[in-house]
Amino acid sequence: MAAKTDFGPLTADVVKALGGADNVRSVTHCATRLRFKIKDSDKADIAKAGEISGVITAINSGGQHQVVIGNDVPLAYQALMEVPGMRAKGIKDGDAEVDDDGGAEDKNWLNKFIDLISALFSPIVWALAGIGLGKAGLTLVSTIGILDTESSTYAIFNAMFDGLFYFLPFFLALTAAKRFKVNQFIALSIVAALLHPTMEAMVGAEGVSFLSLPLTMMSYSSSVIPVVVAIWVAGYLQRWLEKVLPGAIRNFFTPLIVVLVMVPLVLFTIGPVTIAAANALSAGIGFLFETVPWLAGGLMGAFWQVFVMFGLHWGLIPVMINDIATQGFSYMMAPLIAAIFGQVGAATAVWIRTKNPEIKKVAGPGIFSGFFAGVTEPIIYGVNLPLKYPFYAGAIAGGIGGVIAGIGGSAFDAFVFPSVMAFAATLSVGSFVLQLIGSFTALILGFVITVVIFRREQNVDKQETDTTPNVTAAVSGTYVPLAEIPDKVFSSGAMGDGFGIVPENGEIVSPVEGQLIAVQKSGHAYGIRGDNGIEVLVHVGIDTVKMAGEGFEILVARGDHVKVGQPLAKVDLNAVAEAGFDPTTAVIVTNSKKLEGLKFTDVEGHVGAGDVVMRMEP
Structure with missing residues (x-):
């Protein structure tokens, strides 16, 4: 079993790769990722962070440098707090992000929205998913007749698993209060009034009024949007009162006035408007699933993992929760199993x-x-996405399975993470048979398509095609020993062992099989992490970075998997000569100090592209 101490070296290396603790503005974590806010992105090497042992991948998305760890991310976060200078950078779920100047960090509207939803729901999403699983299980045992729905045992179990959802506004009041800088107890007091039994008893009653003004009462149990908007507005009112009220009465008059103002404001305006908007949104989604269910299901099944990768799923989770709260089910969730x-x-x-x-x-x-x-983050970032074809296969399979689930009209009646454990939540709405068929069709197709595509591409496993620990010539030409390369950085061996070649043509190829971890925009340098464990830098020419890409045609992209001899670039050697630069191409093994037994072959004079120049010997 993993422990906090297991992640000490990993987190220290991550902080170093991101420019050190001084370059970290703040950090938090979600289900599988450490999420860093960085001061100066130019000082952070996200690619280097992704190469650290134990890190599944690292990406820059949604205004954050995200380091994917997997299910043990809470332990990694604890270890991260022990790294010198990092404890003060950790922020609690829901806390607002503030820059060094005291202002909110500048982001586009989409990133701000995603951050907001994440802050509101990420602290409670595991509780929602876990207790929702219990709710789905209760549905299962009652459906197959194990438990009588009229029994007191059922009633107690139902209270256990439904309490969180019924009183969800209280939980959202807490997270919203943190996010919007509202006193938590004032926020809870507003919600307590809305959920009071007296209020609930008036829902649907005729002749209800407040201060002689007619009022249509609505139920706020399980509500989402009204509470969030109410606490947001309450924040402005609270801060204004704290500025204008005398100190002698501020502490007790502030909560009194906020509740006196906000509860009627919610009852007359915020509540009806936001509930109407939420119902309209639910109706629109329901219309799509009812009129073209195959399309709606297919889109959700195919693109859900893409949404998760970019953090866009946080924008859909409130819609799902609201659908379950208001209409008892969510169409959007059923295709997610596929x-x-x-x-x-x-x-x-x-x-x-x-x-x-x-x-x-x-x-x-x-x-x-x-x-x-x-x-799924571990298999997405650690397996499917790096190999590309499995990810595409999974998305295609998910789309087809989603089409079937959509046609069956399936829906979740509880908020549960989509998995084999979630089938119980699909018993009540739509065709359970088509839900099963769609889900397992996706599972089988994902497997079969991956096998078929990999076989056709002869690229099933990068490590199976060429695991020989060799380094080959990256271009045809005249061999140059490392010490004779006309660049002190290379010739000194400071960057690692290697060799040079004076090219006779402009076709630069990969000297190893592996993944491109760096491709310079100027086209003069390429970093490759070999499948055989050898990391190689191919540097075309001396000081050719000054040509700013003139005469260089890049044929690959960062993240591509390349084979030995696969073209990386085409270089106009005449343009290099006319610009006054030396065309000597350096092939440097940047991790040579960590490799034992790396030896040169008997190479001298002319070499051809693909000829073995260095070999790992036992």
Whole structure:
């Protein structure tokens, strides 16, 4: 079992890669990722962070530098707080992000919205998912007749699993209060009035009025949007009162006035308007699923994992929760099992066929967590996405499975992470049979499509195609020993062992098989992490970065997987000569100090592109 101490070296290396603790503005975490806010992005090397052992991947998305750890991210976060200078950078879920000047960090509207939703729901999403699983299980045992719905036992279980959802406004009041800088107890007092039994008793009653003004009462149990908007508005009122009220009465008059103003304001305006808007949104989504269910289900099944990758799923979660609260079910959630199963099936195919222990180490537990818990980040970032084809296969399979689930009119009647455990939540609405068929069709298709595509591409497992620890010539020409390369940085060996070649043509190829981890915009340099464990820099010419890409045609992109001899770039050697630069191309093994047994072959004079120049000997 993992412990906090296991992540000490990892988190220290991550902080260093991101420019040190002084370059970190703040950090928090979600289900699988450490989320950093960085002061100066130029000082942060996100690619280097992604290469650290134990890190599944690292990406810059949604205005954050996100380091994916997996299910043990809480332990990694605890270890991160022990890194010198980092404890003060940790922010609690829901706290607002403030820059060094005291103002909110500048972001576009989409990033701000995603941050807001994440802050409101991420602290309670695990409780929602876990207790929702209990609610779905209760539905299952009552549907098959194990438990009588009229019994007191059922009533007690129902209270256990429905309490969180019924009183959800209280939980949202807490997270919204943190986000909007409102006193938590004032926020809870507003919600307490809305959920008071007296208020609930007047829902639907005729002749209700307040201060002689007619009032149509609505139920706020399980509500989402009215509470969030109410606490947001209450924040402005609270801060204004704290400025204008005398100190002698401020502490007790502020909560009194906020409640006196906000409760009627919600009853007359915020509540009806936001509930109408939420109902309209739900009706629109329902209309789409009812009129073209195959399209709606297919889109959700195919693109859900893309939404998760970019954090856009946070914008949909409130809609799902609101649908369940207001109408008792959510169409949007049913195709998500297919989305998860498609990626699980693809990862399973890779896990079975690969001989690489590193991939197996990530894929095995990742498949389990995806299938049983609906958490797919480990297999997405650690297996499917780096290999590309499995991710595409999973998305296609998820889309097809989503079409079937959509046609069946399936929906979730509880908020549960989409997984095999969530089928109980799909018993009440639509065709349960088509939900099962769609979900397991996605699982099978994800597996089969991955196998078929990999076989056709002859690229099933990068490590199976060429695991020979060799470094080959990156261009045809005259061999130059490392010490004779006309650049002191290279010739000194400071960047690692290697060699140079004076090219006879402009076709630059990959000296190893692996993944491109760096591609300079100028086209003069390429970093490759070899599948054989050798990391190589191909640097075309001396000081050719000053040409700003003139005469260089880039044929690959960062993240691509390349084979030995695959073209990386075409270079106009005449343009290099006319610009006055030396065309000597350096091939440097940047991790040579960590490799034992790396030896040169008997190479001198002319070499051809693809000729073995360095070999790992036992």
